[in-house]
Amino acid sequence: MVTTDWEEHYQKGDTPWDKGEPSPGLIDFLDLHPELNAGDVLVPGCGLAHDVRAWIPHARRVTGMDLSPTAVKAAGELTRDQGLSAEIKVGNFLNSDSEDRFDWIFEHTLFCAITRDLRPNYVKGVLNRLKPGGDYLAVYYLLVEGEDEHPPYSSTREEIQALFSPHFEMQSEWVPRSYPKRQGREWMVWWKKLG
Numbered sequence: 623m624v625t626t627d628w629e630e631h632y633q634k635g636d637t638p639w640d641k642g643e644p645s646p647g648l649i650d651f652l653d654l655h656p657e658l659n660a661g662d663v664l665v666p667g668c669g670l671a672h673d674v675r676a677w678i679p680h681a682r683r684v685t686g687m688d689l690s691p692t693a694v695k696a697a698g699e700l701t702r703d704q705g706l707s708a709e710i711k712v713g714n715f716l717n718s719d720s721e722d723r724f725d726w727i728f729e730h731t732l733f734c735a736i737t738r739d740l741r742p743n744y745v746k747g748v749l750n751r752l753k754p755g756g757d758y759l760a761v762y763y764l765l766v767e768g769e770d771e772h773p774p775y776s777s778t779r780e781e782i783q784a785l786f787s788p789h790f791e792m793q794s795e796w797v798p799r800s801y802p803k804r805q806g807r808e809w810m811v812w813w814k815k816l817g
């Protein structure tokens with residue numbers, strides 16, 4: 623399996639996943655919960671951090687993380703240009719040695735960017751960074767088997783449930799409003815960490 627060079631994608635401006643706005647599903651979720659005070663929020667695989675900025679009014683502290691230094695630099699500039707403040711840093715979410723713990727983790731097209739063999743490390747990445755009882759909100763991009771040559775890699779409800787159910791209680795799940803070409807292909811799940 624060829625590893626994706628995310629940094630090269632950002633350096634070349636070849637970022638078809640970036641829609642220049644937060645996930646519509648996240649916007650609707652936050653609109654539905656105007657009272658939400660999420661505390662400390664982590665957005666791994668944040669890219670240009672549109673979702674990070676959407677969380678800012680609803681959190682004490684929002685942190686974005688991405689593998690790509692070019693994405694992180696551009697995300698920081700966009701955030702400052704809008705007069706907003708968030709910590710956006712380079713990091714590998716699959717390394718679980720972080721000491722920082724969060725109340726919420728928000729996922730948007732990172733899970734599908736991770737090859738299937740590495741997804742158990744992704745689950746550990748969520749578990750190790752979330753406080754006990756913490757919330758993990760995900761916008762999964764669902765793709766059928768056979769689309770495994772390059773990201774987004776296949777992801778199904780069954781796989782996601784098998785990976786997360788041992789560690790999280792499903793609070794609710796729904797098909798969110800989405801970008802035109804992804805409509806009906808995303809699945810939003812609000813999980814609560816057990817223990």
Ligand SMILES: C[S@@+](CC[C@H](N)C(=O)[O-])C[C@H]1O[C@@H](n2cnc3c(N)ncnc32)[C@H](O)[C@@H]1O
Nearest residue numbers: 628639667668669688689714715716730731735
């Ligand atoms: C498909 S893009 C989605 C970006 C952003 N969430 C969005 O929707 O615009 C996947 C992102 O995850 C980042 N990424 C991939 N593997 C990662 C990892 N192990 N740790 C942190 N970021 C990662 C990539 O650099 C890229 O920005």
